Amino acid sequence: MRITVIGAGAIGSLVAGYLKDKRKDVSLIGSPASAEAIKRDGLSISGARGDFKLRLDTASRMHSPCDLAVLAVKTQDVDKAIKDNLDFIKDSVVLTTQNGVQADNLVARYIPKEKIISSIVMFGSTCIEPARVVHNFEGSWIVGKQFSVNDKDTQEAVAALGEIFPVVVTADIQGMK
Numbered sequence: 688m689r690i691t692v693i694g695a696g697a698i699g700s701l702v703a704g705y706l707k708d709k710r711k712d713v714s715l716i717g718s719p720a721s722a723e724a725i726k727r728d729g730l731s732i733s734g735a736r737g738d739f740k741l742r743l744d745t746a747s748r749m750h751s752p753c754d755l756a757v758l759a760v761k762t763q764d765v766d767k768a769i770k771d772n773l774d775f776i777k778d779s780v781v782l783t784t785q786n787g788v789q790a791d792n793l794v795a796r797y798i799p800k801e802k803i804i805s806s807i808v809m810f811g812s813t814c815i816e817p818a819r820v821v822h823n824f825e826g827s828w829i830v831g832k833q834f835s836v837n838d839k840d841t842q843e844a845v846a847a848l849g850e851i852f853p854v855v856v857t858a859d860i861q862g863m864k
Contacts, residue, residue, distance in 0.1 A: 688712065688847050691753040691776070693768050695721035695745065697814040698784055699759030701822055704732045705851040707743040714744040714753070716772065717817075722747045724817035734812070734822035749775040755844055756781045758794065765793045773797055780840045782830065782848075784808050788864055791833050800834035804844055805860045810852055827853040831860030 688711070692703040695717025703715040707730075715725065725745040732739055749772040756776040760768045762785045769776070777797065782804045783790040791805050809826030828848055831837055837856055845854045857863055 688755060688843060689751075689753045690714075690755045690757065690847060691716060691749055691772075691779075692757045692759055693749075693772060693776075694757075694759035694761075694764075694784075695725065695817070696759065696761075697812040697820055698808055699757070700725075700730055700814060700818075700820045701732060701810075701812040702757055702759060702848075702851065703743060704730050704741060704820065706847070707741055708739070709850045711847065711850070714746065714749075716746055716749055716768075719747045721745075721817040728818045731819045732822060733820075735825055736822060748772060751775060753779050755779060755847065757784065758782065758790065759784045761785070762787070762790050762793075765790045766796075769794060769797045778802075780804060780844060782806055782844055786864070788833060788861055795834065801832070801838075802840065803832065803834060804830055804841055805833045805864070806830045807860070807863060825852075827855050829855045829857055829860070829863060831857040831863075833861050 811823035
């Protein structure tokens with residue numbers, strides 16, 4: 688499975704870094720400053736699981752399609768992140784990580800609703816500066832579809848993400864949010 692994490696902040700960098708550490712096919716999309724810092728210095732992760740540095744494919748925009756796009760930007764940046772990368776994610780499964788359900792509604796303007804998986808991130812991290820993230824505490828990742836029933840796409844996302852965090856699947860993600 689080809690995974691692209693859009694958002695090189697606290698959650699996005701942590702997820703991309705842990706996926707890369709598990710040898711997953713992952714790329715990280717961030718602001719030009721973040722992408723350049725990670726390309727130049729590598730991504731440093733410290734905290735709950737120790738300290739390490741790694742290199743991963745990083746850019747300010749996507750250049751190829753993916754199977755799963757993890758949308759890890761702030762809610763106010765969702766629209767721009769989708770528009771900037773739409774050519775490469777329009778046929779992908781998109782997993783939102785924002786609090787509340789507004790991000791799912793924004794993504795649904797561009798992506799078929801049945802391809803959107805919503806989530807609640809129960810682990811914590813802090814982006815100290817571009818290319819430096821602290822994993823503050825462990826926790827699970829709650830996922831489910833807001834607009835349709837959990838299906839094969841959900842199972843495949845859970846299989847990939849479950850290698851880095853415990854994943855709980857719910858049939859009522861909107862109620863949980």
